[in-house]
Amino acid sequence: MTSSAEQLLSTDQQTPNDDQQKEKSQSKVTKKSLGRGLTKIVRNGEVVSYEFRMMHKRTPYEKSLGSAKDRSEEQARIEAEKYRTKILKERHKNGIEKLSADLAMPRIPCFKSxxxxxxxxxxxxxxxxxxxxxxxxxxxxxxxxxxxxxxxxxxxxxxxxxxxxxxxxxxxxxxxxxxxxxxxxxxxxxxxxxxxxxxxxxxxxxxxxxxxxxxxxxxxxxxxxxxxxxxxxxxxxxxxxxxxxxxxxxxxxxxxxxxxxxxxxxxxxxxxxxxxxxxxxxxxxxxxxxxxxxxxxxxxxxxxxxxxxxxxxxxxxxxxxxxxxxx
Known part of the structure; x- marks a missing residue:
């Protein structure tokens, strides 16, 4: 009897933990864009973190901006703008270099050069x-x-x-x-x-x-x-x-x-x-x-x-x- 009671008690003690893990695994996580590359991560209706996401060289560039507990949305946006400015400068530089190369190459009929x-x-x-x-x-x-x-x-x-x-x-x-x-x-x-x-x-x-x-x-x-x-x-x-x-x-x-x-x-x-x-x-x-x-x-x-x-x-x-x- 004692051993059966202990097993039952053990099962009762484990059930809440299992339910918590199950509930956590079933929690809904969504991403909502706030514009200009800033995205907030929402779990069960609560903002948990921020990240920066922007296409660069035909691939997504992603960077974590930290937990929502440690920073506000305004602070996350300031950090996101830094990454955005960096990418835009690189795009502009690449565009100027490509334009210069195109201008240096004479455009002739039929052939590339x-x-x-x-x-x-x-x-x-x-x-x-x-x-x-x-x-x-x-x-x-x-x-x-x-x-x-x-x-x-x-x-x-x-x-x-x-x-x-x-x-x-x-x-x-x-x-x-x-x-x-x-x-x-x-x-x-x-x-x-x-x-x-x-x-x-x-x-x-x-x-x-x-x-x-x-x-x-x-x-x-x-x-x-x-x-x-x-x-x-x-x-x-x-x-x-x-x-x-x-x-x-x-x-x-x-x-x-x-x-x-x-x-x-x-x-x-x-x-x-x-x-x-x-x-x-x-x-x-x-x-x-x-x-x-x-x-x-x-x-x-x-x-x-x-x-x-x-x-x-x-x-x-x-x-x-x-x-x-x-x-």
């Missing part, structure tokens, strides 16, 4: 070098050869993809002396094109003629691409561009704008001449510009694009070139 543009051309030349023998001896499939050829020509001439895909082999005129040929639409296409081809562009056509089936090549300069639908062509071009530039999306429609922007900024030619050439790409009789001036412009662009320099061959008719005024 001129350095990125040079790397793009370098990588393109690694995959599809401007050398017919190296290209034809490589592992490029005929359709890849056409795709890389189109990219090269859009950069070098500059022309749009629509212009290039409409061209036929008869449009290449060889009346002018090497290393220049003329890409001229012999048939009644609109708009009319009359563009000088530098040597680097000629090598692309040589590579195409060497590797592609001659019967197919007679259909046009890019027979395989001409057979594709717009969606198929877009998908094929996207895959090729991803190989050249896997981390940055390149829009080939902006190649012409990239040429015009760079030529106006760095070349010695007048901006009116550059913009007129970019817009019209007409012959001498249509826009009143000498052939030698047009050749000079394309020589400069070829050197700038492939070598990253502003060097130019001034052996041509310099006096007929529309140059900028010198101070």
């Amino acid at each position: 001129y350095e990125y543009a040079r790397n793009f051309v370098k990588e393109l030349n690694q995959i599809a070098p401007l050398n017919p023998e190296r290209v034809t001896s490589g592992n490029l499939e005929p359709i890849d050869l056409e795709l890389y050829g189109v990219i090269w020509l859009m950069l070098l001439l500059p022309l749009s993809m629509e212009d290039l895909l409409q061209l036929a082999t008869t449009d290449i005129q060889s009346k002018r002396s090497e290393p220049y040929l003329t890409l001229r639409r012999a048939e009644k296409h609109t708009p009319h094109l009359d563009v000088d081809l530098p040597y680097s562009a000629i090598t692309i056509f040589e590579a195409l003629e060497m590797k592609l089936d001659r019967d197919s090549y007679r259909e046009g300069l890019f027979p395989l691409l001409r057979r594709l639908s717009k969606s198929e062509l877009k998908n094929e071009m996207k895959q090729v561009l991803n190989k050249i530039s896997p981390t940055y999306v390149i829009d080939t429609n902006k190649f012409i704008a990239y040429f015009e922007f760079t030529a106006v900024k760095f070349s010695c030619f007048r901006s009116e001449f550059i913009k007129d050439y970019t817009k019209k790409r007409r012959g001498q009789n249509e826009c009143g510009i000498s052939n030698s001036a047009r050749r000079l412009l394309m020589t400069w662009w070829e050197s700038r694009l492939l070598q990253g320099t502003n060097s130019i061959n001034w052996d041509l008719n310099l006096l007929s070139a529309p140059l900028k005024k010198r101070n």
Whole structure:
């Protein structure tokens, strides 16, 4: 009997403690924002503590401000404002640094920077070098050869993809002396094109003629691409561009704008001449510009694009070139 009574008494003594622990575990804890990063912790309707919470560098920054027994809400707010000011100053500093970096980097069409543009051309030349023998001896499939050829020509001439895909082999005129040929639409296409081809562009056509089936090549300069639908062509071009530039999306429609922007900024030619050439790409009789001036412009662009320099061959008719005024 004694042992049973002791057990019962022991149970009665433990019950209140168990109930307290259960009640404590079931107590409701909520957080209520007081603004400007200050938050109060409430348990069963009573404020128990304060904390500071604010997003910083895309992650929540949390800091305990102590128990409500030790400090008032006003004291907690003063402490929270210190942390808030510190974070805002760091944000402002980071924003200024980012802005300065953005301003220091010239905004150019198509590419993030001129350095990125040079790397793009370098990588393109690694995959599809401007050398017919190296290209034809490589592992490029005929359709890849056409795709890389189109990219090269859009950069070098500059022309749009629509212009290039409409061209036929008869449009290449060889009346002018090497290393220049003329890409001229012999048939009644609109708009009319009359563009000088530098040597680097000629090598692309040589590579195409060497590797592609001659019967197919007679259909046009890019027979395989001409057979594709717009969606198929877009998908094929996207895959090729991803190989050249896997981390940055390149829009080939902006190649012409990239040429015009760079030529106006760095070349010695007048901006009116550059913009007129970019817009019209007409012959001498249509826009009143000498052939030698047009050749000079394309020589400069070829050197700038492939070598990253502003060097130019001034052996041509310099006096007929529309140059900028010198101070």
